[in-house]
Amino acid sequence: MQQFPAKGSYMEMLSTVGLRREHLISPVFVSERPANEAESMPGMPVTPAAQIVSRVQSIADTGISSIIIFGIPKDRDRNGSAAYDRNGVVQTAVRKIRAAFGRQISIITDVCVCQYNLTGHCGLLVKGQVHNDSTLKVLSEVAVSHAQAGADIVAPSSMMDGQVRSIRSALDRQGFSTRILSYSAKHFSSLYTPFRSAAFAKKGIIDKSSYQVSFSNPKQTLREIETDIQEGADMVMIKPGLAYLDLVRAVKDRFDVPVAVQNVSGEYAMVKAAGKHGWIDEGEWKALSIASMKRAGADRIISYFALELADLLPE
Numbered sequence: 001m002q003q004f005p006a007k008g009s010y011m012e013m014l015s016t017v018g019l020r021r022e023h024l025i026s027p028v029f030v031s032e033r034p035a036n037e038a039e040s041m042p043g044m045p046v047t048p049a050a051q052i053v054s055r056v057q058s059i060a061d062t063g064i065s066s067i068i069i070f071g072i073p074k075d076r077d078r079n080g081s082a083a084y085d086r087n088g089v090v091q092t093a094v095r096k097i098r099a100a101f102g103r104q105i106s107i108i109t110d111v112c113v114c115q116y117n118l119t120g121h122c123g124l125l126v127k128g129q130v131h132n133d134s135t136l137k138v139l140s141e142v143a144v145s146h147a148q149a150g151a152d153i154v155a156p157s158s159m160m161d162g163q164v165r166s167i168r169s170a171l172d173r174q175g176f177s178t179r180i181l182s183y184s185a186k187h188f189s190s191l192y193t194p195f196r197s198a199a200f201a202k203k204g205i206i207d208k209s210s211y212q213v214s215f216s217n218p219k220q221t222l223r224e225i226e227t228d229i230q231e232g233a234d235m236v237m238i239k240p241g242l243a244y245l246d247l248v249r250a251v252k253d254r255f256d257v258p259v260a261v262q263n264v265s266g267e268y269a270m271v272k273a274a275g276k277h278g279w280i281d282e283g284e285w286k287a288l289s290i291a292s293m294k295r296a297g298a299d300r301i302i303s304y305f306a307l308e309l310a311d312l313l314p315e
């Protein structure tokens, strides 16, 4: 039987495609609830706000210096108001991390309302429909509150039209030069479901097809990217990762801004589940799938494997 490569070989594979720790961004789940771990995301902790500094220290110890924070509030309401509370879970975590690590850690914050409202949708509902423009106001408030807390980069992920322009002007009005990483092309997919169970959102698949992009419409993906750049995005993102690498390359070739890829929770869950059963070699798949994202042109890769990959990279 063929032997899978040893750790040293993975290290070589990843180095050959140019992957370094500074390309990796580690997601961090910070919660107002007790510590836990979603069954579908083994090894990915949900950290109470009180323990956030030690969680980030464990990331910094691997040599990764960039994190993206997703907040899980204790309570949800119709308007997702905990998302822009000055003392909300993300705002508190950002202040603590900034105080403990200074500029050593680059802090990105997810800007959306889906973890904070009752429906789990990325927009607020008016008459049962996601309402674009009323959501924009809330997203801008969320972004400003994250900037006030000390975020370096805000990452709007709701896919509302005009979200980047609205956030950029709100930040400018308040005098913040905080940069924007736009989730420009978030493709409708069941691959976000493990994240939602970790974030205590509604169970199962929520139909977000009215505002997320279809896999069958690559032209729309490119239009979304172009619009976000025109509206002031400093960096754009495509998610999920593996199924969209042709578009990562197209964006890299066509536009002049850094491109991030999010290797999403479902991609992580599939590898972990198959690895656990011995159906695939987890280490090999981790290395080659992330290498493929780098090869396709990703400047930054957000991955739940970030810490494990850092262990495979040369010092």
Ligand SMILES: [Zn+2]
Binding pocket: 112, 113, 114, 115, 121, 122, 157, 158
């Ligand atoms: Zn959302």
